[in-house]
Amino acid sequence: MEMMRISIHRRLLCSVYKVVLRSYVNSCRAVLLPRFGGPEVLQVHSDVPVPDLKPNEVLVRSRAVSINPLDTRMRSGYGRSIFEPLLPIILGRDVSGEVAAIGASVRSLVVGQEVFGALHPTAIRGTYTDYAILPENEVTAKPSSLSHVEASAIPFAALTAWRALKSTARISEGQRILVVGGGGAVGFSAIQLAVAAGCHVATTCGRESVDRMLKAGAEQAVDYVAEGEAASLADNYGLAIGLPLAKGAELKKQIKYRYSHGIEYSWTYMRADFEGLIEIRKLCDAGRLKIPVDKTFPITQVKDAHVAKDKKIIPGKVVLELS
Ligand SMILES: NC(=O)c1ccc[n+]([C@@H]2O[C@H](COP(=O)([O-])OP(=O)(O)OC[C@H]3O[C@@H](n4cnc5c(N)ncnc54)[C@H](OP(=O)(O)O)[C@@H]3O)[C@@H](O)[C@H]2O)c1
Structure with a gap:
C-alpha cells in the first residue's frame, strides 16, 4: 500500500x-x-x-x-x-x-x-x-x-571499446591484447578497459602518444593502421547493396586473417549498453579510465x-x- x-x-x-x-x-x-x-x-x-x-x-x-x-x-x-x-x-x-x-x-x-x-x-x-x-x-x-x-x-568512445572487448573479442584475465590505434579516444579507452580486466596490452599509435599509452598500462607501443567501415559502402551503393557488400568484405578479411595468421577478425560498432556504462562510470571513479x-x-x-x-x-x- x-x-x-x-x-x-x-x-x-x-x-x-x-x-x-x-x-x-x-x-x-x-x-x-x-x-x-x-x-x-x-x-x-x-x-x-x-x-x-x-x-x-x-x-x-x-x-x-x-x-x-x-x-x-x-x-x-x-x-x-x-x-x-x-x-x-x-x-x-x-x-x-x-x-x-x-x-x-x-x-x-x-x-x-x-x-x-x-x-x-x-x-x-x-x-x-x-x-x-x-x-x-x-x-x-x-x-x-x-x-x-x-x-x-568518455561514453561513446568507451562504450565502443567496451563492446569490442567484452562482446566481440570476449576478453578474459591474463590474455594478450593488441589495440590497433591506441592514440585515439576509442583505442585509449580499450587499453584502459583491457588493463582493468587484467590483460597484457600492446598497442599501435603515433609517436607522440607512446608515453601516454605506457602510462595507461600498455606494455608495448608500436605503429598505426586504419581501415574503412560499413556505412561508407552503404553510402556508395545504397543500403540494399552496401550492407551485404560490407558483410562480404568483413567475411573475406575474417577468412584471410584466420588462414594466414590464425587471427579472429571482426568489425564492431558502438551500441547502447547500460551495464557497460555503469562499469565505465565505476572505472572512472576508481581513477582507472580517463580520456x-x-x-x-x-x-x-x-x-x-x-x-x-x-x-x-x-x-x-x-x-x-x-x-
Ligand atoms: N564503429 C563504431 O561504432 C565507432 C565508434 C567510435 C569510433 N569509431 C571510429 O574509430 C576511429 C577512432 O575514433 P576515436 O574517437 O578514437 O578518434 P580520435 O580520438 O579522434 O583519434 C583519432 C586519431 O587521432 C590521434 N589522436 C587522438 N587523440 C590524440 C592525442 N591526445 N594526442 C595525439 N594524437 C591523438 C590518434 O592518432 P595516432 O593513432 O596516430 O596516435 C588517433 O588514432 C574513427 O575512425 C571513428 O570513426 C567507430
Missing part, C-alpha cells in the same frame, strides 16, 4: 514537473545540420523544438558535449544513405549535464541529478543542444570525480571546433560547453 502511494506520488510529481518544464522548454538552442558539407554548414539556432518525452526517455540539460569523429564524418555526408531523408538533424552523441525531466516509466534517475551518457550511432536528434533527449538505458549518474567536460569525453580533453569551445563556436578537428589542428578530444 505504502509502495503504491509512493509510486502514485512519484508519477504525480513527474507529470507536474513535466507541465512546469513544458511551460518554459518548448524550444531550445541547438546546432542544426541542414545539409552535408564543411564546418560552414553548421547552424546554431535558438528556437529548435523540444519534442515530448516518450515514457522511457530522459531530458538532459547539457553542460558539455564532446566531438567524436562520427560527428565530423556525418556532417560531411558519412551515412547519407540513412540521414539524408531526415535532414535537418542535430549532431552529437556524448553528453554530460543534469536531468531536467523524465518520462513516465523512468525509474533509475531523478530530476536534478548529474548524468552522462551517449546516444547510439543512428540517433537523429543528437546532443549538440541545450536539451538532449536520451533513452534511460543510454544515460546514468556522472562519475562524481569528473567535471562535465571530462565526463562528456584527456585537449581543448574546449563554447557551443556558439562549433564551426571553429569542427575546423580544428577536420584540419587536425587539435589531435586530442575537443569538447563543446553549453552554459
Whole structure:
C-alpha cells in the first residue's frame, strides 16, 4: 500500500514537473545540420523544438558535449544513405549535464541529478543542444570525480571499446591484447578497459602518444593502421547493396586473417549498453579510465571546433560547453 502511494506520488510529481518544464522548454538552442558539407554548414539556432518525452526517455540539460569523429564524418555526408531523408538533424552523441525531466516509466534517475551518457550511432536528434533527449538505458549518474567536460569525453568512445572487448573479442584475465590505434579516444579507452580486466596490452599509435599509452598500462607501443567501415559502402551503393557488400568484405578479411595468421577478425560498432556504462562510470571513479580533453569551445563556436578537428589542428578530444 505504502509502495503504491509512493509510486502514485512519484508519477504525480513527474507529470507536474513535466507541465512546469513544458511551460518554459518548448524550444531550445541547438546546432542544426541542414545539409552535408564543411564546418560552414553548421547552424546554431535558438528556437529548435523540444519534442515530448516518450515514457522511457530522459531530458538532459547539457553542460558539455564532446566531438567524436562520427560527428565530423556525418556532417560531411558519412551515412547519407540513412540521414539524408531526415535532414535537418542535430549532431552529437556524448553528453554530460543534469536531468531536467523524465518520462513516465523512468525509474533509475531523478530530476536534478548529474548524468552522462551517449546516444547510439543512428540517433537523429543528437546532443549538440541545450536539451538532449536520451533513452534511460543510454544515460546514468556522472562519475562524481569528473567535471562535465571530462565526463562528456568518455561514453561513446568507451562504450565502443567496451563492446569490442567484452562482446566481440570476449576478453578474459591474463590474455594478450593488441589495440590497433591506441592514440585515439576509442583505442585509449580499450587499453584502459583491457588493463582493468587484467590483460597484457600492446598497442599501435603515433609517436607522440607512446608515453601516454605506457602510462595507461600498455606494455608495448608500436605503429598505426586504419581501415574503412560499413556505412561508407552503404553510402556508395545504397543500403540494399552496401550492407551485404560490407558483410562480404568483413567475411573475406575474417577468412584471410584466420588462414594466414590464425587471427579472429571482426568489425564492431558502438551500441547502447547500460551495464557497460555503469562499469565505465565505476572505472572512472576508481581513477582507472580517463580520456584527456585537449581543448574546449563554447557551443556558439562549433564551426571553429569542427575546423580544428577536420584540419587536425587539435589531435586530442575537443569538447563543446553549453552554459
Ligand atoms: N564503429 C563504431 O561504432 C565507432 C565508434 C567510435 C569510433 N569509431 C571510429 O574509430 C576511429 C577512432 O575514433 P576515436 O574517437 O578514437 O578518434 P580520435 O580520438 O579522434 O583519434 C583519432 C586519431 O587521432 C590521434 N589522436 C587522438 N587523440 C590524440 C592525442 N591526445 N594526442 C595525439 N594524437 C591523438 C590518434 O592518432 P595516432 O593513432 O596516430 O596516435 C588517433 O588514432 C574513427 O575512425 C571513428 O570513426 C567507430
